[in-house]
Amino acid sequence: QEQQGAALRAMRGRVDGLLVLSPYAESPGFLTDNLPQALPTVLINTYLPGQDHPVLSIDDHAGAMAMTRHLLDVGHRRIAFISGPDLNFDARERLRGFRDALAAFGGGAEGIELPGDFDEASGHRAGQELLAAGTLPDAVFAANDMMALGCLYAFAQAGVHVPSDVALAGFDDIPLARFVHPSLTTMQVSIAELGDRAMSRLLQLMDGTSTDGTGDKQTLVPRLIVRDSTTPPSGH
Structure with missing residues (x-):
């Protein structure tokens, strides 16, 4: 600073x-x-x-709401959100959009929030935490693509398949997002x-x-x- x-x-x-x-x-x-x-x-x-x-x-708020609504629209009800740094403006707005979309949907939807730091390592840790919980959510929405890729790697290490076992989405549409397997649903900025x-x-x-x-x-x-x-x- x-x-x-x-x-x-x-x-x-x-x-x-x-x-x-x-x-x-x-x-x-x-x-x-x-x-x-x-x-x-x-x-x-x-x-x-x-x-x-x-x-x-x-x-970011509208983008996170749109992604959360997409996951709800295709039938996912338990959605985990990997957040970004607390002091980061983008991260706060994306978390707010996730919460607001769930609130607008009403009953029947559950949000699970995990900490993250906008890097692959924190996405990997969040994926491991979800795996350790024993019951995976229907979908994971990471507040940026780098964390989504880290989470994807944690799932792959555990033999968990995306999207058949759990759906996964990111935010930013970094170039790598379209080339990983499976290709990553995301918000294009x-x-x-x-x-x-x-x-x-x-x-x-x-x-x-x-x-x-x-x-x-x-x-x-x-x-x-x-x-x-x-x-x-x-x-x-």
Whole structure:
């Protein structure tokens, strides 16, 4: 965090605008203490109450709701969710979307939450924890693809087959997601489009051509990509 703060402070007088994508941007005082004043700035994938910088973000909440609804729609009822880091904005929004989708579905659906850290190792640990519980859920929804792949490996080591024994889904649509076996159902996030919009917004701020307020918010909704790792449970 201190290194990123120092990098922001070093921008004073050296650049005409900033795009800020930082896991620490929501920490109290991080931007106000380190961001050069009056410098055109666009924030990416963060939320700061009371700030007046434009914010462009992925709608992680809507994406997680869409994936959870997909798993429910094909008949899965006990769904485990592998979460990301507690302080990460994406992780919190994806967990919130999972919970909200289950709540909206009502009775008959059960959510199981396991900790994760957005890396393969934590997904592998979560998979082992589910295996040790003795009864697998119908489906596992990992908050990103890296954890889903770690979980897939844990299942493979134990002789558990995806999707016939348990369905598995991720989030992000990393390139590897389509090449593993089975190919991974996931939410496609267009980082390139997000970056393009953020740069366009920053250029508007810098040249004064913006017609709306500085504190506007824009979101991109991820797209559900259904592949082989999620299928209806037996008998459906």
